[in-house]
Amino acid sequence: MDWRDQGVLLSMRPHGESAAIIEVLTALHGRHAGVVRGGTSRKMAAMLQPGSGVQLEWRARLDDHIGTFTVEPLQSRAHLLSDRLALAGLMSVCSLLRAALPEREPYPALWTVTLGLLDALGQEGWTSAYLRWELQLLEELGFGLDLERCAVTGATEGLAFVSPKTGRAVTRAGAGDWADRLLPLPPGLQGDAVLTPAEVSMGLSLTGFFLDRGLHPVLNDRPLPEARARLVDLLSRPA
Secondary structure: OOEHHHHHEEEEEEEOEEEEEEEEEEEOOEEEEEOOOOOHHHHHHHHHOOOOOOEEEEEEEOOOOOOEEEEEEEOOOOOHHHHHHHHHHHHHHHHHHHOOOOOOOOHHHHHHHHHHHHHOOOOOOOOHHHHHHHHHHHHHHOOEOOOOOOOOOOOOOOOOEEEEOOOEEEEEHHHHHHHHHHEEOOOOOOOOOOOOOOHHHHHHHHHHHHHHHHHHHHHHOOOOOHHHHHHHHHHHHOO
C-alpha cells in the first residue's frame, strides 16, 4: 500500500533510537500517522515542526499498519517562533485537529480553511480568522451552530445569543427573560469583518462550550487541549 499527498505536520514524537512518529493533516487522507526513519536527526527534526507544510509518501504492507513516511519540506512556519500569540494559535490548531479528527478520514473543506488560517497567522485580523476556523471545525464534526436567523422570531438581524441546548441563534427580543441562560453571540461573527479582542474572546467562549461538549466522549472527560487554553488566556490579557 502506498500514496502521495500534501500535509501539515501536527506533532512529532521520538520512536526507538532514531526514528519518529509523526501525525499530519493531509489533503486527501485526513489525519494520518506514520514512522519517519531518522526523524530525530538534527536535519529532520528541524523540518518536523508543528505547522510545517510537507510532501509525503506513505508506504505500508497492509492498509491498517502504521506505515512509514518519506517527507519532503514544502513550507516552513519557523517565523512564528518569534510571535508568541501567533505561535499559540498554531499550537492550538494542531492540538485541536489531533484531538477532534478521526484518523484517516478526509475533510477537504477543513483542509482548505486550515491552510488559509496557517498562512494568515501573525497578520492583521488573524485572531478573527482563527475564531471562524473553530466554527468550521464544529461544522465538520457535525456540531455546527445555526447563526442565520433567530430560533424564536425568525429574524436575521439583531442576533445576540446562542442557545446552549440547540446551538441556534436568538435575538435579544426573542430571548426575553431567558437571556441569562443563553450564550452571548459576538456581533459580526457571521461575516468576515475583523473582530475586536473582546469579541474574539466572547466568540471563543462560545465555540469552546460546544467543542467541549461535542468532544467530551472523545476526550474521555479530559478538558480541551492545553494549547487552546493557553491561546484563550493570551487573548484575554490587556494589550
